[in-house]
Amino acid sequence: MRKLFIMVMTIALITPVLYLPLTTHAAPVFGKEAIDEYVERYLERNGLPGASIVIVKDGEIVHSKGYGHDSEGSPITEHSLMRIASVSKSFTAFAVLQLIDEGAIKLDDPVVRHLPELTMDDHRFGQVTIRHLLSHTSGIPNPTIVPKADTVEQGIKRLHRWQLQSNPGDRYSYSNANYWILSWLVENVSGMELAAYLDTKVFSPLRMGDSLSAVNSGDEIPELPRGYVTAYGTAIPITGMEQMFSGSGGIVTTASDMGKWLSMHTNDGVSPSGERLLSTSLLEESYSPQPSSENYGLGWSLSSSRVEPQRISHSGSLSSFQAQQDIIPSSGYAIAVMLNSFSTTFEHSYEMSSGIIKLTEGQEPAMKAPVPTIIDLSLGLLTLLVLGFGIRGIKRSSNWSHKRQQHSALRYYLRLIPQLISIAGIGWLMFIVPNLQDNSATFQDIFRLWPAFAVLLTVIFLYAAFVTGMRIYYRIRGGES
Numbered sequence: 001m002r003k004l005f006i007m008v009m010t011i012a013l014i015t016p017v018l019y020l021p022l023t024t025h026a027a028p029v030f031g032k033e034a035i036d037e038y039v040e041r042y043l044e045r046n047g048l049p050g051a052s053i054v055i056v057k058d059g060e061i062v063h064s065k066g067y068g069h070d071s072e073g074s075p076i077t078e079h080s081l082m083r084i085a086s087v088s089k090s091f092t093a094f095a096v097l098q099l100i101d102e103g104a105i106k107l108d109d110p111v112v113r114h115l116p117e118l119t120m121d122d123h124r125f126g127q128v129t130i131r132h133l134l135s136h137t138s139g140i141p142n143p144t145i146v147p148k149a150d151t152v153e154q155g156i157k158r159l160h161r162w163q164l165q166s167n168p169g170d171r172y173s174y175s176n177a178n179y180w181i182l183s184w185l186v187e188n189v190s191g192m193e194l195a196a197y198l199d200t201k202v203f204s205p206l207r208m209g210d211s212l213s214a215v216n217s218g219d220e221i222p223e224l225p226r227g228y229v230t231a232y233g234t235a236i237p238i239t240g241m242e243q244m245f246s247g248s249g250g251i252v253t254t255a256s257d258m259g260k261w262l263s264m265h266t267n268d269g270v271s272p273s274g275e276r277l278l279s280t281s282l283l284e285e286s287y288s289p290q291p292s293s294e295n296y297g298l299g300w301s302l303s304s305s306r307v308e309p310q311r312i313s314h315s316g317s318l319s320s321f322q323a324q325q326d327i328i329p330s331s332g333y334a335i336a337v338m339l340n341s342f343s344t345t346f347e348h349s350y351e352m353s354s355g356i357i358k359l360t361e362g363q364e365p366a367m368k369a370p371v372p373t374i375i376d377l378s379l380g381l382l383t384l385l386v387l388g389f390g391i392r393g394i395k396r397s398s399n400w401s402h403k404r405q406q407h408s409a410l411r412y413y414l415r416l417i418p419q420l421i422s423i424a425g426i427g428w429l430m431f432i433v434p435n436l437q438d439n440s441a442t443f444q445d446i447f448r449l450w451p452a453f454a455v456l457l458t459v460i461f462l463y464a465a466f467v468t469g470m471r472i473y474y475r476i477r478g479g480e481s
Contacts, residue, residue, distance in 0.1 A: 001389050005066065006093055009270060011171050012088050022446060023055070024345075026199055027224065027241060031244075031359075033242055033460060034108075034354060034359050035053070035055070035063060035065075035359055036065065036067075036275055037357075037466070038352075038359060038365060039051060039053060039067050039352065039357065039365075041066075042348075042351075042352055042366060042367065043058050043067060043068055045367055045370055046112050046230075046233075046348060047230060047233040047234045047235060047370070047373060047390070048068070048228075048235060048339060048341050048348060049068050049069055049070070049071075049228050049235045049340060049341055050066065050067060050068025050069050050070060050076040050080075050231065050333075050339070050341070050369055051066070051067050051068060051076065051081060051338065051339050051340075051352065051361065052064075052065070052067070052076055052077070052078055052080055052254065052255035052337075052338050053065060053255055053258065053335070053336065053337050053338070053352075053356065054078065054258050054259035054262070054335070054336045054339050055259075055333065055334075055335050055356065055360070056262045056266055056333065056334040056335070057261050057266075057332055057333050058266055058332040058333075059263045059264075059266045059267030060263065061256075061259040061263060064078040064079050064255045064256055064259050065077070065078055065255070065317065066078050066079075066255065068239065068340075070224035070225040070239040071087065071225040071227070071228065071340070072225045074225075078254060078255040078256045078259075079210065079254050079255075079256050080254060080255075080295060080340075081089075081207075081210065081221070081223055081252050081253070081254060082252065082253065082254065082255075082321060082323065082339075082340060083134050083226040083227070083240075083252055083316075083318055083320075083321040083323070083352055084249075084251050084252070084253055084258075084316050084323035084338060084340040085245075085249045085316030085317050085318045085321060085322070085323055086176075086247065086248065086249050086314065086315065086316035086317070086322070087251070087314050087315065087316040087323045087325050088179075088213070088245075088247070088249050088250055088251035088316065089179050089184075089215045089247075089248060089249075089299050089314060089315050089335075090299045090325070091198060091202060091213070091251055091261075092179050092182050092183060092186070092194070092247045092298055092299065093134050093182070093286060093298050093299020093300070094184060094188050094202060094277075094278065094286070094299065095190075095197055095198060095202065095323070095409065096182055096185065096298075096395055097136060097282045097283075097285075097286060097298065097299075098201055098202075098270060098277065099186065099189050099190065100130075100276055100282060100321050101278055101279050101282055103188055104189050105130060105185075105191075106128070106422060107129070107130055107131045107285075107444070108129050108131050109129060109130055109132075110126060110128065111128050111129065111133060111134055111181060111185065112125070112126050112130055112354065114188060114189055115137055115181070115184060115185060115188060118159070118181065118184070119159075119160055120140075120159055120160065120161075120162050120163065121160065121162060121311075122162070122163040122164045123169075124139070124164050124167060125164065125206060125432060127167075127168040127169075127180075128140070128164075128168045129168070129169075130182075130185070131290065131291075131298070132168050132169055132178075133172065133178040133181055133182050133183065133185075134176050134178070134290075134298040134299060135172070135173060135290035135291075135292075135293040135296055135297065135298060136172050136173060136175075136178055136293065136296055137169050137170070137171065137290065137291070137292045137293050138164070138168055138175070138178055139162075139164035139165055139166040139167055139168050139169075139170065140159070140162070140164060140165075140175050140177045140178055140181075141162065141163075141165045141173070141175060141177070142173070142174060142175035142176055142177060143200075143469055144351050145160055145208055145221050146444055148242070148244075149244040150215075150216055150218075150244065151215060151216075151244070152180065152183055152184050152187065152193075152194070152215060152244070152247070152478055154178060154244065155180050155244040155246065156180060156181065156246070158183050159177060159180075159181075162177075169291060169292055170292060171292050172293040172294075172295070172296055173225055174294070174296075176245070176248040176249070177248075177341035178248075179219050179247040179248035179452060180244070180246065180248055180249075182247050182248050182363055183246045183247025183248070184247075185193065186247075191220060194213055194246055194247060194316075195212060195213040195214070195215070195250075196440075197438075198211075198251075199211075199213075200253075201277075202277065203269045204260075205273070205277055206257075206261060206264055206271050206272070206273050206328075207271075207272065207273075208258045208260050208261065209251040209257070210253065210254045210255035210256070211251065211257045212251070212253075212373075213246070213248040213250050213251050213252075214242050214243070214245075214246075214250040214251075214252060215244060215245075215250060216243070216245070216246075217240050217241065217242055217243050217244075217245060217250075218220040218242050218249075218317070219338050221252055224252055225239060225340070226239055226240075226320060226340070227240060227318070227320025227321045227340045227342065228320060228340060228341035228478070229341065229342050229343075229344075229448055229449070229450075230321065230343045230372055230373075230376070231376060231451035232373070232376045232377060232452060233370065233373040233453075235324070235375070236451065238319070238448045239320075239447070239448075240318050240319045240321070241290075241318070241319045241321040241445050241448060241449075244245070245447075248250070249316060255336060256339060258338070259336070260272065260364070261336075262325065262327065262336060263334075264277060265327055266327065266334050267332060268280055268283070269283045285297070285298060285377045286298040286299055287300055287302070287312045289302060289328075291353055297312070297353040299314070300312050300313065300314055301313050301314050301315070306404070309328050309330045309331065309357070309361065310325070310328070310329060310330060311326045311327065311357075311368040312327040312329065313325055313326040313327065313353075315347060315350055316349075316351065317342060317345070317347065318342060319342055319445070319448050319449055320340070320341065320342050321338070321340060321341070321345070322338075322339040322341065322342055322347065322348060322349040323336070323337065323338045323339070323345070323349050324336070324337045324338075324339075324349035324350045324353040325353075325475075326353050326357065328357060328360070331360060331361065333357070333360045335351045335356050335357060335360075336353075337349045337351050337352045337356070337441075339352075339383050343372040344372075344450040344452075344453075345371065345372045345375050346372045348373050351368070355367075356375060357415075360438070361426055363429070375452070379452040379453055379455075379456050380452060380455075382456060383452075383455055383459050385454045385459055385477065386456070387459050387463070389461070389463070389469065390459065390463030390466065393463065393467045394463075394467055394470055397467060397470035398470075400471060400474075400477065401458075401470075401471050401474035401478060402474070405475070405478045409475075410478040413475075414415075416468050416472070418464075419464040419465075419467055419468040420464075420468060421450075422461065422463075422464040423461060423464045423465055423468065425453070426457050426460060426461040426464075427461065429446070429457070430446050430454075430457065430458075430461070431455050
């Protein structure tokens with residue numbers, strides 16, 4: 001215990017140092033060297049394995065580069081494949097708007113007009129429009145636990161027993177299910193699978209030759225290494241959670257290709273070859289607040305009035321990747337940041353993009369404290385304390401039981417309730433929840449999402465189980481003697 005106390009006090013003394021912010025040396029105006037220095041220092045400061053970025057100015061790519069390494073040890077470049085998670089929603093929305101531009105559908109059409117086979121256990125579902133889906137005002141919930149689906153059709157069928165959480169058009173509530181439906185809408189209206197539509201109508205005209213759209217996270221994608229999850233200031237390579245994310249998070253792309261996408265957006269919807277991919281009016285509508293959705297347009301998030309400069313953006317996170325895209329109308333800059341790692345407690349891609357934006361504005365970004373590392377080390381400290389108390393409790397189980405041997409059985413076993421609550425609660429979270437509703441999550445996904453927290457829960461569970469078991473054992477043995 002003495003050694004444990006010394007270790008705990010050492011960590012407690014070192015941890016506050018991590019809160020001290022550092023600043024990076026920024027050039028007074030935009031410069032590639034300042035960008036590179038900022039990104040490299042950020043990765044090192046936060047224990048992140050790698051990143052790729054691209055910066056666009058008025059339709060032209062001015063800088064794209066990769067940093068760090070992937071899970072196979074290869075250097076990351078601007079051509080390295082990355083998952084962009086929910087940033088994919090901007091692409092799905094763009095596809096829907098193209099179909100509106102062609103006159104195939106209308107923005108305020110009820111979705112059931114084009115998908116009559118799509119039903120929900122709620123009579124209000126018939127009022128849900130395409131605009132509601134695009135702006136997350138449909139009232140469709142975003143449940144954490146859903147049954148497994150390998151195809152878009154299977155994913156859509158999961159909605160049949162759902163109910164709306166609010167009236168269509170009443171309020172904003174982010175839901176991946178909105179974009180599953182939009183994926184199905186694109187396929188039914190265009191006659192092409194979403195992946196084929198995006199390749200034909202978006203990727204090819206923009207010469208995004210390395211980009212593709214997957215249906216399921218388990219789909220094999222050559223040359224896409226595993227991502228990482230951060231833990232205690234470092235990163236661990238993992239296989240991402242299994243999920244169907246067509247339309248909501250399935251795009252795999254590169255920084256170079258994202259530059260072409262953002263170049264089109266900062267060039268009034270016109271491709272490098274001069275082809276218009278979307279009308280100016282619909283492009284502007286996608287960047288505009290929608291009814292009951294002040295900070296979300298049609299596939300794009302809109303910064304609040306308190307944020308300067310104003311951004312048109314979208315973020316994305318999966319269990320092993322993060323991404324951020326930002327358009328800055330006031331300066332003509334657009335930025336994409338993609339990471340081959342995930343942190344449960346912090347959006348590093350957003351923070352890095354914010355720092356790069358400051359550099360493009362001629363300002364000096366602060367290199368803030370590594371918040372996830374601080375949180376994880378704090379959880380690690382707590383884990384050590386629980387482990388120490390656990391070992392102490394197990395060693396003293398015999399003495400604890402002996403002192404209470406004269407208690408009635410009811411009184412004795414009531415004293416075990418705190419440990420039993422821990423066993424039941426943590427056991428339910430780690431072993432029961434991943435199996436609810438035949439969903440695709442597994443016990444291992446608890447560790448993939450947040451290793452430091454999962455380790456703490458495991459230690460608490462084992463401590464409670466061993467102490468409870470030992471006290472019951474000594475009670476029974478004492479009764480027999």
